[in-house]
Amino acid sequence: MTSIGGTEMVDWNLAVATATRFVRPGPDVSKDEARAVVAELRRHAKASEEHVRGFTRMIPVTHEPEDTPVLVVDRAGWVRANVAGFRQLLQPLLAKMQDRRPGGPTGAVLGAVGGKVTGVELGMLLSFLASRVLGQYETFAPPTRELPAGRGGGRLLLVAPNIVHVERELDVDPHDFRLWVCLHEETHRTQFTGVPWLRDHLEGEIQSFLDQTEVDPMTVLERLREAAQSLAGARPEGEENDSGRSFVELVQTPAQRETLGRLTAVMSLLEGHADFVMDGVGPAVVPSVAEIREKFQQRRARGASRLDVALRKLLGLDAKLRQYRDGERFVRAVVQDVGMDGFNRVWTSPNTLPTKAEIAKPADWVARVHGSTES
Numbered sequence: 001m002t003s004i005g006g007t008e009m010v011d012w013n014l015a016v017a018t019a020t021r022f023v024r025p026g027p028d029v030s031k032d033e034a035r036a037v038v039a040e041l042r043r044h045a046k047a048s049e050e051h052v053r054g055f056t057r058m059i060p061v062t063h064e065p066e067d068t069p070v071l072v073v074d075r076a077g078w079v080r081a082n083v084a085g086f087r088q089l090l091q092p093l094l095a096k097m098q099d100r101r102p103g104g105p106t107g108a109v110l111g112a113v114g115g116k117v118t119g120v121e122l123g124m125l126l127s128f129l130a131s132r133v134l135g136q137y138e139t140f141a142p143p144t145r146e147l148p149a150g151r152g153g154g155r156l157l158l159v160a161p162n163i164v165h166v167e168r169e170l171d172v173d174p175h176d177f178r179l180w181v182c183l184h185e186e187t188h189r190t191q192f193t194g195v196p197w198l199r200d201h202l203e204g205e206i207q208s209f210l211d212q213t214e215v216d217p218m219t220v221l222e223r224l225r226e227a228a229q230s231l232a233g234a235r236p237e238g239e240e241n242d243s244g245r246s247f248v249e250l251v252q253t254p255a256q257r258e259t260l261g262r263l264t265a266v267m268s269l270l271e272g273h274a275d276f277v278m279d280g281v282g283p284a285v286v287p288s289v290a291e292i293r294e295k296f297q298q299r300r301a302r303g304a305s306r307l308d309v310a311l312r313k314l315l316g317l318d319a320k321l322r323q324y325r326d327g328e329r330f331v332r333a334v335v336q337d338v339g340m341d342g343f344n345r346v347w348t349s350p351n352t353l354p355t356k357a358e359i360a361k362p363a364d365w366v367a368r369v370h371g372s373t374e375s
Helices: 012-022 031-056 075-099 104-130 160-170 174-194 198-211 217-232 247-251 254-285 289-302 306-315 317-347 356-360 362-370
Strands: 070-073 135-138 155-159
Touching: 012 075, 012 104, 031 070, 031 155, 031 160, 031 174, 031 254, 031 317, 070 075, 075 104, 075 135, 075 155, 075 198, 135 174, 155 160, 155 174, 160 174, 160 289, 174 198, 174 254, 174 289, 198 254, 254 289, 254 317, 254 356, 317 356, 317 362, 356 362
Parallel strands: 070 155
Antiparallel strands: 135 155
């Protein structure tokens, strides 16, 4: 792994240890209940394949969805999977930072403490997120014995304790809620198995974003310092208040904004499409879908607490919530205009993906891809 002064720039093992130490405990369930939840989630994930495929009319091209494993994990398992993904994605950036490392005492200090400090910071971030994610299609992490991946490189994670926690908090039918969650996550698996270029395109955009990152280690550390001060509510005397800026905004450079706009559009499409499919399939197979949707939307909007709302804003998670809303509105509007097959033109190539502006104005995407209906 890349290092400065012979020491890893990110202590990945410490990140995992920190996250698993500080993550909140899951809900109280017996061993028999836990086994039943795991078995039911696996059944629902399998059943969701047919539901999603029939509704979206997306057929796997390179390999079947079942070739990408469904892994029902606990919070620590989710942490380990995401650390592996981060390590894979960030390796080129960390290599660049190694090439730009300062010499002399500065380099020695960075080498001695930088990796552990960054490992702890990453671990604390993951401990916050690990209790909130219900499921995830993990695209980039390499397979391990504990966390295998399919031939296409992907795996579907369902975080059992979080699903149980939310279904209890919302006081909804647990069997309906588990299927409803699986429909959303299965849609992501269908997207990547049905669109063979999507994974490489998304990875290319992420690497383009990272390539534009300022690689001077001292600059990166300064940006992390600013972010930490915003999180703590402190800042150097005389500086403007950064409370309205997210962590993502604090660490990005102006050159990255164009790439980030494209990434935002893609993620809005993927998340919005999953929400649209979940609600489209739901009435036929999830009897209490209307109640679940209403309560879940209210939970998304309000957050779990004032601290949760503040952290979501700082980490940029509010932007992710907007992606669900904006993307779902885009998909719904396009399907209403040109039908499901017309919408599926979006998956033809990277050139037919919507831009960030088109996400907000679906008619512009229809006009560009299908041709203007006006003459």
